[in-house]
Amino acid sequence: MKWSSWIEVNLDSLAHNYKQLVSLTTAELCPVVKSDAYGHGAPVVVRFLHRLGAKLFAVSSVEEALTIRELSQAPLLLLTPPLHEQIPLVIKHRLIPTIESAEQVSLFERAADKHFPLPVHLKVDTGLGRLGIKPNDAVALGERIARSAKLQLAGVFTHFAEGSSSSRTARQLRTFLAVKEAFAQAGLNNLIWHAANSAAFCLGPHTHLDMVRIGTLLYGQGKGADELQLKETWALYAKVISVRRISAGSSVGYGGTYKAHRDMLVGVVPIGYSDGFTMEPQSTPAVQTARVVSRIVKGEKPQAFVDGQPVAVVGKAAMNLTILDLSAVPHPSPGLPVRLIARRASINRDLPKVYLKDGKPYCTWWNGRLYHPSAQPFDRTHSNLYDRVRML
Template identity: 30%
Template sequence: MRPARALIDFEALRHNYRLAREVSGAKALAVVKADAYGHGAVRCAEALEDEANGFAVACIEEALQLRAAGIRKPILLLEGFFEADELELIQAHDFWTVVHANWQLDAIERASLRKPLTVWLKLDSGMHRVGLHPAEYRDAYQRLKASGKVEKIVLMSHFARADELHCASSAEQVAVFEQARAGFGDEVSLRNSPALLGWPQVPSDWVRPGIMLYGATPFEQAHPLADRLKPVMTLESKVISVRELPAGQPVGYGARFVTKRPTRVGVVAMGYADGYPRHAPTGTPMAIDGQPSRLIGRVSMDMLTVDLTDLPQAGLGSRVELWGKQVLASDVAAQAATIPYQIFCNLRRVPLIYS
């Protein structure tokens, strides 16, 4: 069978969750949306269920998948519900839901519910994506309280620039949030991965670790807490062909790489159809049998090429780490002008092997 595969390390996953709890001193929802950022939502939730305070997903389809697999811990719908009739499923499966718009408030007030809901009331404190305007927030809170259909409210917002550690934006958003919730005694949730690691002064009874759960840093620069994360996914394959080329020979589509010296070229069973970034340039790091090497030439759909010239022991069948414990996903993403979130979520066709 094709040797491309992704190894998923559950102990690293649990380590990263425990780190989130340790550094925040708060309860933590493990964010497993988008199939756990490509790591497999059901299996990751199963690995964390004994210690996680709960889970967070984007939508009800993802939540139903977890319930069908037997996950019983609380599950928060981060985008809330999209149609009023979803409230029946939310109630039936004991989901928690974000409320970020007035029409959702209207739907809750009109709904016939057998038991009250847990609502996370979202404020747009400055990201301007979803969330209630600060001028609407107090009224929305009071409507939920008066409806008789809500058992618990958690007050939440989301940062736009928490990964920029010297940017004033996050402090400004906290100030907006604090003003909007003045006088409310409910629990709050503000900190996602970058805020959890980089903004310890931000109040949060609940934190929402996402990318850090999978062992990738949310920051462009080194950070002492992010350095304690353990990569969960190792994407690997093998060398399936070797070419010996003289100087001056093009390699791959578009002749994007031309040999400057006699070069041993290894062909690896991995391409953009597997989720490896097509725009990764020559020089993107990878490891061959544990030794550092580099991508050369353009990534194609099913294959890519690597430089074996300085690795005389490497050849047909050599193991290639595309990212993982030796080659950090964040470094690969930076070379490809993207972020680790995207390269994880783009993974496909590659079997996930759990341990």
């Protein structure tokens, strides 16, 4: 299928990053796959990394977990407590919930069935002030869970408010380790203790404990990615659908906020702010130049590339369309691929995701289905679908 706009995910780079990070710690590595695996397509990413050896994955919600269950039965940790009415789904699909109160323990016990004992993780609030039980109350809740015939206390965790700050993280870590010692004194042992995210991971092994929850670094981004020799895993593309010449002084885009200061060759790509590709208005060529210079000074990347060369966005990005200055591109025509820079987790999840392996298209995830790279997704015959048992 020839897509007009799509995401490419490099599975070789993802595997490299996973193996590289695993080699840098003695702790278990738990890939964080919330927000559709940071825009990479969580169902395929989980299945792929599970085959590489990842034993536990972290998601944000029951809804995210159920999407992943379409392709994988890998263990999934819910980083946030489920709603009361979602508890039956947690039990049915063998998800690992976060517990932060005795009330939740009672709710799970009342919903008990043949699937129990259900493993749970207890969350402790050591300073973020968002979720989790207070440190002084953690042991009592841990003992309450341990007494339950329906639940199994499998782990205890916290979340750092500023993982890249060594001093603030150190304070939270001391609080968490004090809780760990109190659990040991109460006879609550053989638990998975985890606190470090990607930023805290880079502070050193003292933050790693039994398990690290890695999201940003796994996908080749964040502070430390270059030093750790991690690779980019994700790219957004769209193909030019129209090319036209405009004269100097012509207005471009909604509101006429951009006026061409010279004769130009512009192209339109079928992607816009409804897809998560948003650009600020560029009202004049002078303002556009100033913003480009500002981005260079700040070390920010341009937002569009053709064959590795930056091209400017002109005018405002519309809901579904964006206009590019292709004047410096030799012989541009419809079908020309353009790489676009955008926030991965903000990109429209309905965009097809094409997975590359050994430099070639390996499979496509689109509209909740997995396709062979040569298939036509609009033809819904089973022959176009990969065998989900053997895939990845």
